[in-house]
Amino acid sequence: MIDVLVAVGHGWESRLVTAIDEVPGVRVARRCPDLADLLAAVAAGHGDVAIVSADLRGVGRDAVARMSGDGVAVVGASAEGDEPSERVLRQLGVETVVHPGLDRDELRERLGTAARSTARRADETQVDAGGPGGVGDDGKVADDEPVRGRVVAVWGPTGAPGRTTVAVGVASEAAALGVPTVLLDLDTYGASVAQALSMLDESPGIAAAARASELGTLDLVSLARLAPEVAPGLRVVSGVVSPQRWPELRASAVEQVLELARGLAPLVVLDLGFCVEEDEELSYDTAAPRRNATTLTALAVADDLLVVGAGDPVGLQRLVRAVQSLASVPSPQPRTVVNKVRAAAVGPDPRRRISESLERFAGLTGLVFVPDDPAATDAAMLAGATLAESAPSSPARLALRALAADLLDVEVPRAERHERRGLRRARTRSR
Structure with a gap:
């Protein structure tokens, strides 16, 4: 069971919560009225995934990093076709975005992938993976690795x-x-x-x-x-x-x-x-x-x-x-x-x-x-x-x-x- 914390300030919040409740293996553990309540719920270990919208008051890169550091996957939420909000969320470090209109299978896939990805990163942080990313077993940098200063x-x-x-x-x-x-x-x-x-x-x-x-x-x-x-x-x-x-x-x-x-x-x-x-x-x-x-x-x-x-x-x-x-x-x-x-x-x-x-x-x-x-x-x-x-x-x-x-x-x-x-x-x- 994936427990979801929801903190979005839109009129479509109810539709989003209803859609999540209909997904097998996923439940809404808490609807948070503001960022402070969301951070408290994350710190208390009440959820596996936190869903936030781009205009949630106070949300920023530091808040996203704090929740990720606590082992909670941060997922963005926006209305269908709201590309500016999606762009802001991705610039904050949020990789997955969901919409109220997604079907159950797609919603379950996105939430599950986000939760598994965050759990895997937490495990890798505790275990020495040995060497920087982008370097293969032969010690050479991958051809598609971008040049970095x-x-x-x-x-x-x-x-x-x-x-x-x-x-x-x-x-x-x-x-x-x-x-x-x-x-x-x-x-x-x-x-x-x-x-x-x-x-x-x-x-x-x-x-x-x-x-x-x-x-x-x-x-x-x-x-x-x-x-x-x-x-x-x-x-x-x-x-x-x-x-x-x-x-x-x-x-x-x-x-x-x-x-x-x-x-x-x-x-x-x-x-x-x-x-x-x-x-x-x-x-x-x-x-x-x-x-x-x-x-x-x-x-x-x-x-x-x-x-x-x-x-x-x-x-x-x-x-x-x-x-x-x-x-x-x-x-x-x-x-x-x-x-x-x-x-x-x-x-x-x-x-x-x-x-x-x-x-x-x-x-x-x-x-x-x-x-x-x-x-x-x-x-x-x-x-x-x-x-x-x-x-x-x-x-x-x-x-x-x-x-x-x-x-x-x-x-x-x-x-x-x-x-x-x-x-x-x-x-x-x-x-």
């Missing part, structure tokens, strides 16, 4: 190690190397990409994208409008203008934004907040927004991860602890970037000293070093420009360009390799 997450501990500097640098250098890139600011504690690139503080950015996702109106075209091109090949989705607005970024909405961003450009770079704690859930008796869910969601879907730490004793200690904390967080294999490297903070030959310390205390190897160049970074911030625009010969800029080229597996132009060698010789003579 690569997501690079930039994350690091508290203390301003330079996450935004690295994220902006990698994104801008990738675009300059001929790879169209989207930079998303997902820092819910201190978003600063817009300020770094002289974007208007009132630009809608990620908050508008998340809101559109919740309403089921976000698609590739609307996301492109929210991601203005600030340099050739570089689009930017700015962060929340105030840290107090973090509840607007629900995990399900962020997940859809990231999925659409993959179709917007071959490379997606994420600037993330520092905190990955999940204990905030314990502060509530009921389901509530989680401030760190944005970062945790981004880490879980990312293809590559750059962990940024500052090249001083305090920054390195925080970096070691940050890398250790990733062991309990779903995320890609981290690649460590040591930023603001200078002899004044750790002594002569800072790269060797830092390499030895991090390998000894954290087992970290293959480090990427970004030299400290406060004059260049200050000039870039003052101008609201990238390092490539304001200080193209800066050692920090050249290190970030090399990192971007390595991530993309492309060659740095020959002229720039000569420039870097010249800078190294000049520094050697000065020492």
Whole structure:
């Protein structure tokens, strides 16, 4: 027996309920007057399928995700021929839609398929299926698998190690190397990409994208409008203008934004907040927004991860602890970037000293070093420009360009390799 919860606000609700009651093996367990009552019934385990209409007040992607997460299949309902409502429901993540006029066999088939599909996904979540979808037994991607952009997450501990500097640098250098890139600011504690690139503080950015996702109106075209091109090949989705607005970024909405961003450009770079704690859930008796869910969601879907730490004793200690904390967080294999490297903070030959310390205390190897160049970074911030625009010969800029080229597996132009060698010789003579 499939128990159905119904929450639709139309005059045809009675016809829909009557049609469901006539289906063998299916019964209406509860008619919910609003979304709050529906969510309570789902949380209490009163149904196997929840039927909602597109104009149910408050229904959005987050509510659909919450019900699916509770093991209840979410099915949409609309009048026959109401294509706009069906489109909204599907954009909210609802895959199955029913109508009051469906015959019993078709209604039973759709409700049963939805319930079985949700139960199967719940089982797969508990059991490691082993490997991403779209990859066959021979390790090759299926021919019909659509091309998806690569997501690079930039994350690091508290203390301003330079996450935004690295994220902006990698994104801008990738675009300059001929790879169209989207930079998303997902820092819910201190978003600063817009300020770094002289974007208007009132630009809608990620908050508008998340809101559109919740309403089921976000698609590739609307996301492109929210991601203005600030340099050739570089689009930017700015962060929340105030840290107090973090509840607007629900995990399900962020997940859809990231999925659409993959179709917007071959490379997606994420600037993330520092905190990955999940204990905030314990502060509530009921389901509530989680401030760190944005970062945790981004880490879980990312293809590559750059962990940024500052090249001083305090920054390195925080970096070691940050890398250790990733062991309990779903995320890609981290690649460590040591930023603001200078002899004044750790002594002569800072790269060797830092390499030895991090390998000894954290087992970290293959480090990427970004030299400290406060004059260049200050000039870039003052101008609201990238390092490539304001200080193209800066050692920090050249290190970030090399990192971007390595991530993309492309060659740095020959002229720039000569420039870097010249800078190294000049520094050697000065020492």
